[in-house]
Amino acid sequence: MGLRPGRCYHKVKKKPYTRISLRKPRRSFVKGVPASKIHQFEMGKNKDYPLKFFLQSKENVQIRSNALEASRVTVTKHLNKNLGPENFFFKVLIYPHHIMRENPMATGAxxxxxxxxxxxxxxxxxxxxxxxxxxxxxxxxxxxxxxxxIVKTAFKRASKRLPGTYKIIGG
Incomplete structure (x- = not known):
């Protein structure tokens, strides 16, 4: 079965569905959760830089892990190309905890x-x-x-890969 469009899951609806046991996965409340697509949360060299920018959400929204990974790759690629790998520090500040569910519907003859x-x-x-x-x-x-x-163009490109609307703050 293919991946459903992001519009199916971007609204924040009911209670969060998050109860996974890391020590004993067989005994957790939610079983059989696929791994998150985003694994790396910090990129670049962590030094004291004079400018600090944030991408901030303007609305309540759910962001899939594959959308987070796509936007992370976009930002790091743009910053690596224009500033070099040693001249920036990038960090993803959120983690995908909520588990999406799907009731698969059979189609066809x-x-x-x-x-x-x-x-x-x-x-x-x-x-x-x-x-x-x-x-x-x-x-x-x-x-x-x-x-x-450079940072503003990187964040604009990244926000196109995420659901919802965003603003760039800092300087």
Missing amino acids: GADRFSEGMRRSFGKPIGQTARVKINQKIFMVKVPSNSEK
């Missing part, structure tokens, strides 16, 4: 014979999202002076 419809419709875990509140910071970048324009 003869699907009505083995499809259960809305009976037992709780759904199986299919991925993870980060729940973001209004004005919550998502990314942080520290850069040397005279590189404000």
Whole structure:
């Protein structure tokens, strides 16, 4: 089964569904959760830079782990190309804890014979999202002076890969 569009999961709805045991995965409340797509949360060299920028959310939204990974790759690629790998520090400030569920629907010829419809419709875990509140910071970048324009273009490119609307703060 393919990946559903992000619009199916970007709204923050009910209670968070997060109960996973790391020590004893067989005894956890939520079983069979696929791994998060984002693994690296800090890139570049962590030094004292004069400028600090944040990408901040303007609305409540859920961000999938694969969208976070795509935007992380976009920012680091742009900063590496224009500033070099030693001249910036980038950090992802959120973690995808919430587990998405899907009730798979059978389609095609003869699907009505083995499809259960809305009976037992709780759904199986299919991925993870980060729940973001209004004005919550998502990314942080520290850069040397005279590189404000580079960071703003990197954040604009990254925000195109994320659901919702965002603003760039700092300087």
